[in-house]
Amino acid sequence: MxxxxxxxxxxxxxxxxxxFIRISMDIADxxxxxxxxxxxxxKELAIKLxxxxxxxxxxxxxxxxxxxxxxxxxxxxxxxxxxxxxxYAYENVYINYESSSSYRFNKDYFERKIxxxxxxxxxxxxxxxxxxxxxxxxxxxxxxTYHSEVA
Amino acid sequence: MxxxxxxxxxxxxxxxxxxxxxxxxxxxSEADKFFQKxxxxxxxxxxxxxxxxxxxxxxxxxxxxxxxxxESSILNNICSLWEGNLRLYCLRYGNVAVVLGDGGIKDKxxxxxxxxxxxxxxxxxxxxxxxDERIKDGEIIITDNEIIGDLIFKF
Numbered sequence: 001m002x003x004x005x006x007x008x009x010x011x012x013x014x015x016x017x018x019x020f021i022r023i024s025m026d027i028a029d030x031x032x033x034x035x036x037x038x039x040x041x042x043k044e045l046a047i048k049l050x051x052x053x054x055x056x057x058x059x060x061x062x063x064x065x066x067x068x069x070x071x072x073x074x075x076x077x078x079x080x081x082x083x084x085x086x087x088y089a090y091e092n093v094y095i096n097y098e099s100s101s102s103y104r105f106n107k108d109y110f111e112r113k114i115x116x117x118x119x120x121x122x123x124x125x126x127x128x129x130x131x132x133x134x135x136x137x138x139x140x141x142x143x144x145t146y147h148s149e150v151a
Numbered sequence: 152m153x154x155x156x157x158x159x160x161x162x163x164x165x166x167x168x169x170x171x172x173x174x175x176x177x178x179x180s181e182a183d184k185f186f187q188k189x190x191x192x193x194x195x196x197x198x199x200x201x202x203x204x205x206x207x208x209x210x211x212x213x214x215x216x217x218x219x220x221x222e223s224s225i226l227n228n229i230c231s232l233w234e235g236n237l238r239l240y241c242l243r244y245g246n247v248a249v250v251l252g253d254g255g256i257k258d259k260x261x262x263x264x265x266x267x268x269x270x271x272x273x274x275x276x277x278x279x280x281x282x283d284e285r286i287k288d289g290e291i292i293i294t295d296n297e298i299i300g301d302l303i304f305k306f
Binding site: 003009013022029032062 | 160163171180182197199201206214233
């Protein structure tokens with residue numbers, strides 16, 4: 001099933017092209033997500049940036065070649081981070097099993113929840129650690145966007 | 152709609168599936184025609200569209216901001232995947248399914264001014280209510296990543 005012609009064309013796409021599209025689509029998705037969260041329209045973002053709405057539409061179509069300058073302007077207009085380099089992209093969250101003994105700790109549930117978040121979950125069930133979050137706080141925290149590394 | 156057609160699978164992924172229209176009187180599907188027409192002359196732009204389809208199918212789903220709403224589409228799902236003035240016209244069903252038509256270069260302000268594009272969009276305008284009726288009757292179902300049901304339309 002599926003188009004053999006299309007499958008053959010896909011074989012010729014370079015890794016560089018795939019990466020370019022991945023990055024552009026991820027940026028577009030992030031901008032679209034922020035607009036939704038802030039209940040802002042593309043038109044309102046355009047006005048804030050002194051652009052035409054068609055420019056915003058181009059940014060969101062998933063293949064725009066953003067300059068860092070444009071990214072910085074968008075981040076400033078939205079007051080949010082759009083891109084992070086890997087060094088700063090993850091937050092380490094420590095779970096101390098000791099502190100969670102009154103709850104039924106479901107490791108699979110939390111791993112599913114964090115699968116798409118920039119959070120690394122570290123389990124230290126024997127060594128007492130400074131616990132950043134107990135289970136209830138972690139649940140709330142998973143709904144936030146993390147931008148900085150927390151010790 | 153005078154020509155019988157089939158909605159056939161074009162590219163399937165975990166998050167969404169792309170379909171295309173194949174008229175029974177023609178050997179190639181509408182999307183195959185588009186990609187073969189432009190794969191050499193518009194290589195870079197076509198590869199962008201190909202890569203986006205691949206990523207939408209496998210990772211991101213068919214989110215609305217990737218598509219351009221066409222002028223006729225107030226009451227239907229007609230939109231396009233676009234790169235500059237290159238358009239691949241389609242019907243979008245949420246984030247999970249897209250039916251691809253044919254497309255071309257839109258080098259005038261409206262598609263109506265370009266006979267080839269006008270024909271392509273008009274075909275989709277005729278096809279949309281036929282699919283829509285089967286969805287309402289339950290003969291076609293949109294699941295979480297595909298369209299299933301009676302996809303053969305005979306006249």
